[in-house]
Amino acid sequence: MDYIMLLQKILVVSFTVVFFWKLIKYMWGFLNIEKEPVTVLVTGAAGQIGYAIVPMIARGAMLGPDQPVILHMLDIEPAAEALNGVRMELIDAAFPLLKGVVATTNAEEACKGVNIAVMVGGFPRKEGMERKDVMSKNVSIYKAQASALEKHAAEDCKVLVVANPANTNALILKKFAPSIPEKNITCLTRLDHNRALGQISERINVHVGDVKNVIIWGNHSSTQYPDVNHATVATSSGEKNVRELVADDNWLNSEFITMVQQRGAAIIKARKLSSALSAASSACDHIRDWVLGTPKGKWVSMGVYSDGSYGIQPGLIYSFPVTCEKGEWSIVQGLKIDEFSRAKLDATEQELIEEKALAYSCLN
Numbered sequence: 001m002d003y004i005m006l007l008q009k010i011l012v013v014s015f016t017v018v019f020f021w022k023l024i025k026y027m028w029g030f031l032n033i034e035k036e037p038v039t040v041l042v043t044g045a046a047g048q049i050g051y052a053i054v055p056m057i058a059r060g061a062m063l064g065p066d067q068p069v070i071l072h073m074l075d076i077e078p079a080a081e082a083l084n085g086v087r088m089e090l091i092d093a094a095f096p097l098l099k100g101v102v103a104t105t106n107a108e109e110a111c112k113g114v115n116i117a118v119m120v121g122g123f124p125r126k127e128g129m130e131r132k133d134v135m136s137k138n139v140s141i142y143k144a145q146a147s148a149l150e151k152h153a154a155e156d157c158k159v160l161v162v163a164n165p166a167n168t169n170a171l172i173l174k175k176f177a178p179s180i181p182e183k184n185i186t187c188l189t190r191l192d193h194n195r196a197l198g199q200i201s202e203r204i205n206v207h208v209g210d211v212k213n214v215i216i217w218g219n220h221s222s223t224q225y226p227d228v229n230h231a232t233v234a235t236s237s238g239e240k241n242v243r244e245l246v247a248d249d250n251w252l253n254s255e256f257i258t259m260v261q262q263r264g265a266a267i268i269k270a271r272k273l274s275s276a277l278s279a280a281s282s283a284c285d286h287i288r289d290w291v292l293g294t295p296k297g298k299w300v301s302m303g304v305y306s307d308g309s310y311g312i313q314p315g316l317i318y319s320f321p322v323t324c325e326k327g328e329w330s331i332v333q334g335l336k337i338d339e340f341s342r343a344k345l346d347a348t349e350q351e352l353i354e355e356k357a358l359a360y361s362c363l364n
């Protein structure tokens with residue numbers, strides 16, 4: 001009897017809560033109360049990824065179709081005219097969600113009040129240049145931009161570094177923006193994650209949306225480890241393991257890995273330019289899932305500050321499987337790592353340790 005009364009009470013309370021929640025949401029829509037705009041910074045905005053990503057942001061692909069945005073676009077002086085062209089096109093496109101545009105070559109102005117910073121600007125490797133020269137240029141760019149974010153961005157600003165070497169640029173940014181919480185500084189490996197999903201879907205002829213939980217471990221470079229050991233595919237008879245469906249461990253352990261690792265180079269060979277639309281779209285995926293949350297039962301890959309999970313040296317920006325909730329990511333724990341995977345996790349960690357040492361040597 002007591003149980004029945006308790007159950008009735010629970011049902012009445014739940015019904016009332018749901019009813020009032022729906023009523024509030026309805027009234028909100030009815031009164032047409034708009035959300036406060038979120039300010040998004042895109043550096044390198046006159047470049048290829050910049051040109052692809054700003055309309056995506058202005059259309060709601062990053063923060064949702066009901067989230068107004070203000071775009072801050074930064075580039076360097078030689079690109080000022082092109083940057084102004086992008087600003088003109090944004091105005092011409094008349095995006096309903098776009099509440100303001102700032103196009104500037106002044107980092108301090110660009111960083112003012114920024115809630116989300118997408119760092120695409122950087123110094124590309126040119127013919128005949130040593131790794132150290134490229135690193136040294138990017139270290140000084142990320143040091144300066146970190147200081148501008150530190151001084152002018154919103155306190156809870158979330159940062160995504162896209163420009164290569166993405167993990168190490170993010171690490172330098174973290175070092176020189178000590179008041180930005182370390183959990184708010186990340187780098188892009190979602191493109192590699194999406195590439196891995198795409199390759200599996202092509203191989204077994206299923207829709208890419210039915211494949212989930214691949215992992216990119218480590219560096220956004222050719223040492224990254226695309227891991228399918230925990231990945232599944234939704235089928236009419238339930239979720240099936242990717243290894244079971246592909247039924248070709250040889251392919252998964254060699255050709256598949258190399259294909260994902262080298263995909264960036266393959267795009268450069270084909271387009272004579274590096275990936276831009278897929279990079280822009282994946283950067284939107286990264287921020288959207290971080291801010292709005294990952295769907296239940298699904299994880300994504302993000303380059304985040306290592307806390308020592310899976311034996312990875314703390315203090316590196318390393319790509320892990322993460323889930324996101326209420327604007328915070330957490331590393332998925334407890335996944336079984338076999339011997340083959342262990343060696344791959346360690347190899348990409350080693351490359352990041354060396355990159356960190358090289359970057360720090362450029363600070364001297």
Ligand SMILES: NC(=O)c1ccc[n+]([C@@H]2O[C@H](COP(=O)([O-])OP(=O)(O)OC[C@H]3O[C@@H](n4cnc5c(N)ncnc54)[C@H](O)[C@@H]3O)[C@@H](O)[C@H]2O)c1
Pocket residue numbers: 043044045046047048049050074075076079120121122123124141161162163164165166188189191192220274275276279
């Ligand atoms: N992490 C990833 O998955 C991923 C994928 C693709 C490309 N990338 C990297 O993203 C970066 C951008 O690629 P892109 O194709 O747009 O290059 P791009 O050369 O077309 O554009 C780069 C832009 O950055 C600007 N820039 C240079 N120094 C700057 C500075 N100090 N401040 C602000 N802007 C500055 C340049 O003027 C240029 O407009 C590259 O480093 C590329 O290697 C990363």
Ligand SMILES: O=C(O)C[C@H](O)C(=O)O
Pocket residue numbers: 164191263264265267274275
């Ligand atoms: O710009 C590059 O070198 C390649 C890029 O990082 C990519 O993965 O497409």
